[in-house]
Amino acid sequence: MTFSRRDFVKTSVLGTLATGVGTHTAKPLSESVSPHQGSSGSYKRPVIICAHNGYNYIDDAYAFLKGGGDTLDAALRVVKGPEDDPNDTSVGLGGLPNEDGVVELDSCCMHGPTRRAGSVGALHNVKNASQVAKAVMTDTGHVMLVGEGAENFAHAMGFPRENLLTDHSRKIWLLWKEYHTPNDWWGPGLDDPNWQPPREAGKSQSELWQNTYRRLEERAADLGIPPELREDAIYKVVYPPTGTIHCSALNEKGEISGCTTTSGLAYKMSGRVGDSPIIGAGCYTDQDVGSAGATGSGEENIKVAGAHTIVENMRHGMTPEEAGMDALKRIARNYNHDMTRLQYVDMIYYVLRKDGAFAGVSLWTGYQATKPHTIVVHDGEKRSVQTKALFEGYSRDFPPPVQVPEAVKKQMMR
Numbered sequence: 379m380t381f382s383r384r385d386f387v388k389t390s391v392l393g394t395l396a397t398g399v400g401t402h403t404a405k406p407l408s409e410s411v412s413p414h415q416g417s418s419g420s421y422k423r424p425v426i427i428c429a430h431n432g433y434n435y436i437d438d439a440y441a442f443l444k445g446g447g448d449t450l451d452a453a454l455r456v457v458k459g460p461e462d463d464p465n466d467t468s469v470g471l472g473g474l475p476n477e478d479g480v481v482e483l484d485s486c487c488m489h490g491p492t493r494r495a496g497s498v499g500a501l502h503n504v505k506n507a508s509q510v511a512k513a514v515m516t517d518t519g520h521v522m523l524v525g526e527g528a529e530n531f532a533h534a535m536g537f538p539r540e541n542l543l544t545d546h547s548r549k550i551w552l553l554w555k556e557y558h559t560p561n562d563w564w565g566p567g568l569d570d571p572n573w574q575p576p577r578e579a580g581k582s583q584s585e586l587w588q589n590t591y592r593r594l595e596e597r598a599a600d601l602g603i604p605p606e607l608r609e610d611a612i613y614k615v616v617y618p619p620t621g622t623i624h625c626s627a628l629n630e631k632g633e634i635s636g637c638t639t640t641s642g643l644a645y646k647m648s649g650r651v652g653d654s655p656i657i658g659a660g661c662y663t664d665q666d667v668g669s670a671g672a673t674g675s676g677e678e679n680i681k682v683a684g685a686h687t688i689v690e691n692m693r694h695g696m697t698p699e700e701a702g703m704d705a706l707k708r709i710a711r712n713y714n715h716d717m718t719r720l721q722y723v724d725m726i727y728y729v730l731r732k733d734g735a736f737a738g739v740s741l742w743t744g745y746q747a748t749k750p751h752t753i754v755v756h757d758g759e760k761r762s763v764q765t766k767a768l769f770e771g772y773s774r775d776f777p778p779p780v781q782v783p784e785a786v787k788k789q790m791m792r
């Protein structure tokens with residue numbers, strides 16, 4: 379994900395100006411039928427839906443599915459792309475690490491035709507967590523393995539051990555260490571020419587933010603982060619991302635499977651497991667009904683068992699969009715619709731019904747002008763489809779970053 383400086387500053391300003399929800403709109407958007415959901419009741423099969431970072435890999439998976447390939451293997455083909463890509467900092471190799479600098483992966487999968495499931499949590503040193511999840515499903519009598527046991531199992535199954543922390547992700551992590559711990563022994567020491575005295579009382583918010591941004595830029599340069607990647611690195615430090623990929627695949631016969639894989643919340647506590655490996659939260663597939671998956675705020679999704687809730691909603695007659703919207707409303711209800719809290723939450727649900735109807739829904743619209751939330755669909759024609767959102771606006775990442783004052787916006791957005 380790349381943002382222009384303008385986007386970054388704008389985002390920071392609009393998102394952090396402290397006094398309430400700023401650009402967020404608490405009113406639910408209208409309940410119209412999604413353009414992709416149609417009303418005729420007949421839908422195309424096969425069909426694959428996935429997160430935006432699967433765009434480059436869905437063609438191959440679709441051809442595989444069309445040629446008679448298994449639905450789970452098709453979904454795994456899609457997510458393997460970002461898992462293998464060292465430049466995707468949200469999944470597999472090159473994922474942003476936990477607070478200790480270790481890349482820790484979560485994944486689960488469900489195979490509709492055989493009604494089986496597999497999962498791995500807090501997996502180190504093996505990039506294709508989704509395939510290890512499948513191996514747990516096919517080669518053990520268990521559903522979930524975590525931590526060291528999961529890694530040992532993967533190794534026994536022939537998955538190579540490798541260091542998943544790329545140089546770039548390591549540098550972003552170091553930048554994050556410095557950003558969050560300016561007064562400890564990380565970063566420049568007292569004898570460092572770049573050492574700066576603690577923030578002075580009486581300085582304006584504007585000056586403090588400018589100092590912070592300048593310090594991060596200088597440190598990024600010291601770390602050797604190339605100039606064209608510095609702004610993105612700083613963005614990922616100030617707003618720790620929760621990138622993930624989900625994919626659900628349905629073949630011509632109506633067989634359906636799903637999987638979700640992630641490196642989880644950037645700089646998370648060691649051992650923190652998100653929603654992605656939780657059957658029923660990050661992914662759920664029922665051969666009788668359909669499949670759903672999630673990307674976004676893992677903790678919130680676990681609390682509403684999002685993917686399972688959506689599939690059960692469809693079982694009881696809701697359309698994919700209604701089913702997903704209901705799960706989003708449960709997240710809002712968990713905070714009593716308090717927008718000052720919900721502004722820190724985001725969620726995208728990917729919903730695929732057994733007959734081929736699908737929907738992408740999200741808590742927020744995303745950055746409407748430049749980066750609205752989308753899902754990728756392939757039903758013979760590949761395309762990105764904007765999600766149907768519960769609230770208009772975009773979320774802020776948690777914990778809240780430094781406040782960026784209006785004066786800085788004016789100065790930096792020229």
Ligand code: GLY
Pocket residue numbers: 620621622640641642643651652653654672673674675676677
């Ligand atoms: N949804 C990914 C995570 O929270 O880890």
